[in-house]
Amino acid sequence: MYRAVIFDFDGTMIDTEQHLYEVINKYLKAEGHEPVSLAFYRENIGGRALALHEHIVSLLGEEKVTELYREHHDSAAHLPLRPGIETFMKQLKQRHIPMAIATSSARQDIMPLFETLGLNDYVSAIVGREDVEEVKPEPDLYLTAVQALNHNPAYCLAIEDSVRGATAAIRAGLDVIVNTNQMTETGDFSELPLTDKDTDLTTLIERYFEGKRL
Structure with missing residues (x-):
């Protein structure tokens, strides 16, 4: 779990x-x-x-x-949150499962969107390009985010949309679910050991978190 x-x-x-x-x-x-x-x-x-x-x-x-x-x-x-994101985050929060963001963008660039979308109610750590030596596909962002949450990578799940991002998370030791968009759907994920791909995020609690409160 x-x-x-x-x-x-x-x-x-x-x-x-x-x-x-x-x-x-x-x-x-x-x-x-x-x-x-x-x-x-x-x-x-x-x-x-x-x-x-x-x-x-x-x-x-x-x-x-x-x-x-x-x-x-x-x-x-x-812009609205992508399908399933808000429901999934609410489910995680209800179960006291901590969340973080690992982005190749600069934190200062995403903060206005982060706050407008109300994500500060859910996310406890944001790791951006200014926090690491190398961005994706290197694992630095995910390793730093895992450390910020005080967890082991083996027990953390990454949600990604791109080949570079998924590669970074896998290199950091996380399992990865990729939900592509119209810009990333043509990416070649065939060599990556993904946990799931293009799935309904609202079903993840039942399938990967056993529906239990921690």
Whole structure:
């Protein structure tokens, strides 16, 4: 029986990936540039996305890209939680099962969304890129999150959406459930020993937590 759950944020809790893709291409088109291809964007999901960042900076400049990211973070506040997330978190909280977030994004960037969505009522620790040496697919984020929850990785379950994210969690010793979105559904997960994939999160308590209060 798992004793803690660690969530990825972007694309897992809310669909920020599709939103960022649309914002980037809005800015590129406004400046007369070719939009980013879906394939190139997908290649950058789940990690630091340096290739994507450097590409748009080369076309738009640092100042405009800063404005782009600001608009993305501000306007993403209207996005809803992905299906099953809220119910699953409520079930975990009722059973006193601690939760954390392990994200390759900077904590300061996700905090406005985190607070708007009311996730501070459930999540006790947030680990972001500024807290580790390496982001996903390296295990650092998950190892740090597990430590923050004072648990053993073997008893922690990760919820992810991307190949890089799932790889990071597995390298850290966690079991992983992947629920893809329209940006990550084409990823090749075939080499990863996933616990489950594209499943109804509202059924996880019954299947993986035995429906018992800890």
